[in-house]
Amino acid sequence: MLVCYVPALVAVLASFGVPGAVDGARAQLLSAALAVHFLKRVLEVLFVHRYSGSMPLATALLISSSYLFIGVAMIYVQHLSYNLPEPAVNLLYPGLLVFAVGITGNFYHHYLLSRLRDGGGGDDKGYKIPRGGLFELVACPHYLFEIIGFFGLAMMSQTVYALTVAFGSAVYLACRSSATRRWYASKFEEFPARVKALVPYVW
Template sequence: MEMWWPQFLYAPSPVVAAMTAAFAPALAFLSFSEFRGGHLAYSKFARASAALLPSRAGMFVLYAPAFVAALASFAVPGAVQGTRAHLLAAAIAIHFLKRVLEVLFVHRYSGSMPLVTALFISSYYLSSSIAMIYAQHLSNGLPDPPVDLLYPGVLVFAVGIAGNFYHHYLLSRLRAAGDKGYKIPRGGLFELVICPHYLFEIIGFFGFAMISQTLYALAVAVGTAAYLAGRSAATRKWYAAKFEEFPARVKALVPYVW
């Protein structure tokens, strides 16, 4: 039986295949750990640690290096060639720039973040961003996939980043100044799922995969979706345990489904 994926992806070079094979088990482990309750220590799942950062500083550390790397790729001779590579690098830079600006001007924080968690997640975002751009570079000159998803991917990315920002904004409006308590989110898709910001982040990462059409970018999207699905399940469980009035109709990630 003929495989479907050659219709949508560049033929992976041995390097891209090796990068994908090395990346997939690590994110699969993190996803499985989230479903089992082994959460990365930030946000409402933060734990005490010997070395802590203020939450805002910790979140800035998460996103700033990936933004700088994506932006710097345009200055590296030969790193970004062709429309597809330019759009991918630009989309990654826009994604992390948005996150940095949200950290600085939108989100409201309380508490702290373990330094080791900040460095771990930052390293993941940085390495996966560089690797997606590098995998695209290695695909330069190869025959294009028969099904071109470049511009549909730009549209999907735009929907993802807009929806993610909107629901982050709604979250930021939950707390008044000085309020450090948690509340049940309201508005937008929060009426149907507890983590619509994760849903739209997943959509954005599949936008990366569609723009890129490399095996590695697809692995990043699938791995991100699996990890955020686990985190969404844990978040819904946390809210349901904390608030007796938590609506049963509100799912974890996908409206009306799960």
């Protein structure tokens, strides 16, 4: 999983050393938020996540390329928009707050997932129904908060590209959440019907 995230982290950090790449407060805060996003993922790989299987190298390289492109392209598009008029409504700092909520909630629920394999109580492979936090209401709150984080980045950037990334991520993670909820429901007879896929009380 380090192969997936480290290249994007290195590229985002390198942008601070490229003259003109992060001119202005918006570009600097966006690049810093992206660096925090990928650094968090690297640290989670090292210290939080517990993996039950392996990933083919080709898949890891594909994912790595996607994250690398997203990070670099978001910074580059922000660079291209530097001399354009500022938006009528500045969402930079509200976006920073939304991003902080997203990344914090995502980390907390990843931490709860990492504790599932401590002790017994699951099936023969150690699978359990997640408990605590928003797991009481949705199957994948970590995906919900990741979506919130991406929309926070889009608010900070206020570019069409960043908004497209946020919407694309939301659709992808919504599909994964739906599949995860169906898996839990098929695996555990006691899986609560009240638990939705992604959005509490809604879906």
